[in-house]
Each structure stands twice: as C-alpha cells, then as structure tokens.
Amino acid sequence: MQLTNDTVERIIQEVLARDILAGLPGARDSRAPASAGSSGTDPRLVPVGVSNRHLHLSRADLEALFGPGAALHRMKAMKQPGQFAAEETVTLKGPKGSLAKVRVLGPVRPETQVEISIADGFALGIAPPLRMSGQLEDTPGIEIIGPRGRVCKERGVIVAQRHIHMPPDIAARLGLRNGQVVDVEAIGERGGILHAVAIRAVEASALELHIDVEEANALCLRNGDTVRILTP
Template sequence: MNYNQQQAEWITQQILQELAAHKDLAETHSSPTLSIPVGISNRHVHLSREDMDALFGHGSTLTRMKAVKQPGQYAAEETVTLRGPKGELQKVRVLGPLRSATQIEISVSDGFVLGVKAPVRMSGDLENSPGIEIIGPYGRVLKTDGAIVAWRHIHISPAQAERFALRDGMEIDVRIDGHRGGILSHVVVRVSADAVLEMHIDVEEANGFGLRNGDCVTRVSASDRQDY
C-alpha cells in the first residue's frame, strides 16, 4: 500500500469515527419516549349562548353530568337531535362549557346518515363547513355552518411540550401496539397552559386500531421512522 492509499484510508477511518461519535451524541440527547393516553370522542355538540337559549329556553344552563380529562370541560346531561338532508341522529351529547360559536363534531359515517360531507378540521375552523338542523326540547336552530370531523390531535402542556421537543401546531406520528396496531400519522400537537396530556381521536379511528379509552400510544421518533 503506497503513501496516498494509507493517507486516504486514515482519513476515511477518522471520518467514520467522527460520524459514529455524532450519532452517539445525538442518541444521548434525543427526546425521551413520550407515551400518550387516548381519549375517544363520540359525536357531540358545543353550543353558543344564543343557540342554547333557542334549544333549551332563555337563560338555561348546562347540567354537568361528568367531567372530561381536559380541565374545565364536561359532558352535560342535555342532548339534542341532529337532522340533515337524509336522516337524523338522536340523543347527541352537548359538551360544556358554552362557546362563542356552535360546533357539531361528527364522524364520517355520521355524515352518511345525515347526508352532509363534513370536512376534517381542527376545532374552531368552521369556515365553509356544512350546516345542519339542531333540535332541542324548546326549539330548533338551522345552522349554516359548523359541522366538522375533528382532526386527531394531542393536548399537551407547555412544560411537557418543551421536554419532548414539541411545538404547537406541529404534526407527529404515533405508534399503536396490539393486534390491530400500526402507525397513525399527521397527529396535530395542541399546546395550552392548562392541558392534560391526551390524544383525541374519533370512534372510527379508535375502532380501526383496536383502541379503548385510556390506552396509550407512543410517539414515533426520527430514528424509528427509518424502520417503516
């Protein structure tokens, strides 16, 4: 082996050693494993003050039935009927507290029953969404928009988000174990001060992966993505 060949081999070895060192350093400083409890959302309605008055009587208030995991939110005793061009869904739960705008969250199959094509959206993004008739014990309202299929998302506090290198609005992948497990992509991160760690998906997505309330999923790291 001549001098040039020896020099080239030495340089190659140095480069390989440096790359290995950087890899070890990156693995040492990588984000810890994030295990996320699952919350499954069935169809439900969030009402504005105006629509609450129309459906349940002027000045009426929601009756708390049970708290949900996110602080300040709860399932109410009150239910409504949703009516669309093709059919209706009865006893749809109202969630509290009241909001500034009424929002109807349904599944894709619910849309088939009602005869509406609700877009997959993040909560609050109601522009150009279909309307639907909501019927309560004291009256009814015909909404011109507000029906959506909720985009799967994760609620997380700022402290946890910082620990796991997450930002509000970013999308991540999660791994679901079990016989029907797999990778669920495009899960949106929602960071808020009072959030409790939880991933929200609808009934159809949960059934597809064999998930139940309280099951846990795991964030997929960059190194894990190379395996699929």
C-alpha cells in the same frame, strides 16, 4: 406449603411474562397505573381519549334549544380542565337522516360547533371536512333540534382532526411545538401508525390523544389505552 419444581417454573414464567408486557408501549399495569409524562415515565407515552359525536353550543343556541336562561347541567367532568359532558342532548337533522341523543359538551362557546364521524356524515347526508376545533370556515350546516326549539346553522359541522392535548412543558421536553404534526404508534393485534396527529400545546392542558370512534375501532383502542409519539 411445599413448592414443586413445576410450580416454581410456572411462577417464574408468569413473572417474566408480566415484566415483558409492562415494557411494551400501550401496556398498562392495573396495580400501579403511571401518569404519562410524569417524572420517571416516557413522555412520549400518551393516554387515549375516544370521542363520540357531540357538539358545543353558543349561549344563544343553548337558549333557543332549551329555553330562555337555560344552563348546562354537568354530568361528567372531561379530562381537559374546565370541560364537561352535560346531561343535555339534542337531535341532528340533515338532508338524508337524523341522529338522536347527541351529547352537548360544556361550557358554552362563542360559536356552535358540531363534531361527527365520517359515517355520521353519510347518515345525515352531509360531507364535513377534516378540521381542527374552531376552524369552521367553509363547513356545512345542520339543523339542531332541542326540547324547546330548533336552530338551523349555516356552518359549523366538522370531522375533528386527531390531535394530542399536551402541556407546554412536556412539549418542550420532546422538542415539539403547538400546531406541529407528528405520527403516533399504537401497539396490539390491530396496532398501526396514525399519521398527521396535531399537537395542541397550550396552558391548562391534560396530556391526551383525541381520536374519534372510527379511528379507535380501527386500532382496537379504548379510553385509557396508551400510544407512543414517534418524535421527528
């Protein structure tokens, strides 16, 4: 096949455009997706995980909602080791309204924790604080309705603070420590800076930024997109 000058110029322009795009934070090459934080890649690049409303149940509450001896049935593995989305769902009922088909995540925990968005709080008629997972002091309660029963929790509802799960070796490379707060940059048509992103540098972690649906929509981010940590 004979190549015309116009064809050659078009090919060159396409190659240049692809190479420029590949160098931008947040760009993904579908032919060979890199693992953020691995050898030869920028450890500041972090994949995004968008979290919808969900809850973690204690053993006692699981059995109260789904029956004695109930167990969670694994539907899909989560990126964080050992965690999974279960087939089981519940209804959350607040003073103002209800939210149906809220997914349970496993495994069971010592205490039930419900994670919703700010807009979900408006719909339910409650105002949960912004908290890290496990920080349940002075949080509002909720009624949880399952197929075999219901429980009324006096506390346990939070809006999850955005955070990055990070293996300790990557944290060390970046000079970061567990509990530190950083800024994160998203590139794109609605890109911006996310402030006050907490670092969770613990063993058995997979590198991932966790944000809720509202935060993701504000920046047009989806699962698997890439953002950059702005190191201090």
